[in-house]
Each structure stands twice: as C-alpha cells, then as structure tokens.
Amino acid sequence: MPVGIVSYGVYIPRYRIKAEEIARVWGEREDMAQSLNVFEKSVPDFDEDAVTIAVEAARNALKRASIDPARIGAIYVGSESHPYAVKPTGTIVGEAIGVDHQLTAADLEFACKAGTAAIQACLGLVSAGMIDLGLAMGTDTSQGAPGDALEYTAAAGGAAYLIGREDLAAEIEGFYSFTTDTPDFWRREGMPYPEHGGRFTGVPGYFKHVTSATRGLLKKMKTIPEDYDYAVFHQPNGKFPRRVAKSLGFSADQIEPGLVVPWIGNTYSGSSLIGLAATLDVAKPGDRIFLASFGSGAGSDAFSIRVGDAIEDIRNRAPRVRDYFENVQYLDYAVYAKHKGKLRL
The missing domain is CATH 3.40.47.10 (Thiolase/Chalcone synthase)
Known part of the structure; x- marks a missing residue:
C-alpha cells in the first residue's frame, strides 16, 4: 500500500527584520544581503522557541485533515535549537496536541536535514505496519553570531507532516x-x-x-x-x-x-x-x-x-505558507537583538 503525506502544517513567527537593517548596523557587510538574495527574515517572539513553533505547526497539520491525534504512534522532531540539552521536545509537543501516551518519540539532530530524517523514520514505521500515523517535524529558532554572515539568514519557523497510508495528500x-x-x-x-x-x-x-x-x-x-x-x-x-x-x-x-x-x-x-x-x-x-x-x-x-x-480537500483548512507573509511586524536591530537574546547581562 502506498505511504506518504496525510496532512501538513507550518508556522512562521510574524516578526521580521530586514536584511538592510542588519547591514546598517554592520556597515562593512552592506553587500551581504544582496549577494545572499535574502531580503528579510523571521524572528521569534520572546515566548517562542523550537517547541512552541513545532506545536503550532502540528496543530495546523491536525486541523488541515481533521485528524484524531490519538492515531499518532510516533513523534520525531528534527531541530538544531532544541531548548533543552536533556529533555525531549517530542514529548512536550505530544502532550500539547493531545496524543495517546502509547507512542514512541525522539528528538533528531542533523543540522538542517533533521526534519527529512524524521520523515524517513516515520515512513519506515508506517510501511512496516507498526503504527497508523507518524508525526515528523522540522523546527528551529536558528542562531547567527552578531556580524556574522549567518545573521542575515538565520530565521525561525517550522513544518509538521503526518505520515500514513490512507487518504494521502501526496504519495x-x-x-x-x-x-x-x-x-x-x-x-x-x-x-x-x-x-x-x-x-x-x-x-x-x-x-x-x-x-x-x-x-x-x-x-x-x-x-x-x-x-x-x-x-x-x-x-x-x-x-x-x-x-x-x-x-x-x-x-x-x-x-x-x-x-x-x-x-x-x-x-x-x-x-x-x-x-x-x-x-x-x-x-x-x-x-x-x-x-x-x-x-x-x-x-x-x-x-x-x-x-x-486528497490535497484538494485539505488544502484550505489551515494557513498556507504565504499567509504568514502577511500582517508581519518589522523590528529594528536593537529590538531584534533583544528578541534573539543577543543582549546578555
């Protein structure tokens, strides 16, 4: 039986900082924004981290296909900014979205491809008939040192994919x-x-x-x-x-x-x-x-x-990616630095 994506959801914080604002502060790198072709980037709110982003993305995935969270048998969360060094992100997400406690969960790290590794893990379990649905996520509030080239691009956001065998939006x-x-x-x-x-x-x-x-x-x-x-x-x-x-x-x-x-x-x-x-x-x-x-x-x-x-049935039941491009709020560098915890006592 084919295996694939039953539903998907995303979440991107509404705060933004323009690349030209970062370049204004670090004037010696004014050409960086143009060379990278990144005009602005998302910034997490003070109370947002990889966990809260994952929770919102997962909720959107469940909402999009009207999925009962009790069907989820595995949660794998890929990130390189898990808020805890020792404490799984996946268990927090599971509790927040109301999954049954009879499931397996783990956090994955492989820089920017940990989310697709989570999809592969869920594909294996679903294909073997061990679980009904798997929840695979990629979520980050990525970091870049002040003045480093990474600061122009390191952003915040996440996506969640429900992997299963029935009512596939995509095989x-x-x-x-x-x-x-x-x-x-x-x-x-x-x-x-x-x-x-x-x-x-x-x-x-x-x-x-x-x-x-x-x-x-x-x-x-x-x-x-x-x-x-x-x-x-x-x-x-x-x-x-x-x-x-x-x-x-x-x-x-x-x-x-x-x-x-x-x-x-x-x-x-x-x-x-x-x-x-x-x-x-x-x-x-x-x-x-x-x-x-x-x-x-x-x-x-x-x-x-x-x-x-099934894509036609579920597509409009949750926010689309480009919906998160609207009603954004721009920050200057000082407030951005405060949001990102770059100012330390």
Whole structure:
C-alpha cells in the first residue's frame, strides 16, 4: 500500500527584520544581503522557541485533515535549537496536541536535514505496519553570531507532516540519501553560536551532497528533471537552490513556488519542509514534486513525491505558507537583538 503525506502544517513567527537593517548596523557587510538574495527574515517572539513553533505547526497539520491525534504512534522532531540539552521536545509537543501516551518519540539532530530524517523514520514505521500515523517535524529558532554572515539568514519557523497510508495528500514514491563526514558547520555543546568552515560550506558541503542525492534518486526512480512539475531544494539562502537546480537540469519555474527563503530566511530544519508545504499549497492532483534537503556535517535526503486527490480537500483548512507573509511586524536591530537574546547581562 502506498505511504506518504496525510496532512501538513507550518508556522512562521510574524516578526521580521530586514536584511538592510542588519547591514546598517554592520556597515562593512552592506553587500551581504544582496549577494545572499535574502531580503528579510523571521524572528521569534520572546515566548517562542523550537517547541512552541513545532506545536503550532502540528496543530495546523491536525486541523488541515481533521485528524484524531490519538492515531499518532510516533513523534520525531528534527531541530538544531532544541531548548533543552536533556529533555525531549517530542514529548512536550505530544502532550500539547493531545496524543495517546502509547507512542514512541525522539528528538533528531542533523543540522538542517533533521526534519527529512524524521520523515524517513516515520515512513519506515508506517510501511512496516507498526503504527497508523507518524508525526515528523522540522523546527528551529536558528542562531547567527552578531556580524556574522549567518545573521542575515538565520530565521525561525517550522513544518509538521503526518505520515500514513490512507487518504494521502501526496504519495512518497521513493527516497535516496547521501551522507559524508564533511566539517562545514558545527556548534559545540554550550556554545551560543555555530561556526562554519568557510570554503567547505558551498561546493564540498551543499552542492556535493544535494547533487549526489538528487542524481542518486533520479537514477533509482528512472526519472529526469522534466518528469517533475515542481522541485524544492534546501534554502540556506536565495542563490544556492537556484544554482543547484540549474546545474541539475531543473528550471526556475519548477522551484519558484517553494522558494520562500528571500522573505522568511533560513529556518534550518524547517527550510526544505516549508518549501515543500508552499509547493503543496499550489500543486494539483497528479503533479510530481522533487525534494532535496541538506544538513551540514553533511548529508542530503532526496524524495520523489506524487500529489494525491486528497490535497484538494485539505488544502484550505489551515494557513498556507504565504499567509504568514502577511500582517508581519518589522523590528529594528536593537529590538531584534533583544528578541534573539543577543543582549546578555
């Protein structure tokens, strides 16, 4: 029996800071915003973290398909900003959305691809008939040191996907992963901000892994880029997904609906999954979507997805991704720094 996405939900905080405002403070990097093609990014409120974002995204996923949370047998939460070093995010989310206590839960970390790893875990359990539904999430309130290039893109947001066998909004036809030990990005325990390996970030990190996973899946599925109506690639900034798509033979039209990073920034574990949600918001039954995530350290998960008939029934029952682009509130750098906890006593 086919396995795939029964429902999905997203949440993005309403606060924003414009890249030009960050550039105003760090004047020596005024060209950074334009080169990254990120105009503004989302900022969490004082009482928002990876948990609250995950809860809202999960509630939207349940609401979208009118799912009884008692059906969920597994919760996997991917993030690199879990608020507790020792205390699972997944149990808090489960309690908040009212799941039955007879379930398995775990937090996952693999930089920005932990959310797609959560989907793979749920696919395995559902395919084996061990659970009815699995809840996979990618959620982050990502960090960037003041003045660092990451500060222009590190944002907040998350997505939740209910994985099951019945009433599919989209079937996951297959996936392929490519993983190596490439030290392009890391954060040691207790350190407030991540570091990145400069020359390893682009070609050895992002492009090698996304390209390898994409080509591996196309070969496995015996497909070509033209077989897909849409494509979503991990969005650390606005230029990398465009560049990798072009190099692999995907068109600008295929990636445009899911390319949301210029307006919300890089939501890390939520990045590719929010892009997928934005694509599901507009896709029609029968359309095919290619998805490739990327996580530093480093790895990429690629998926072939076929949109099902149920998408038309559930699409408008919860906020769409671009609904979160409206009624936003802009912050200056001082208030943004306060929101992000950059000011410490």
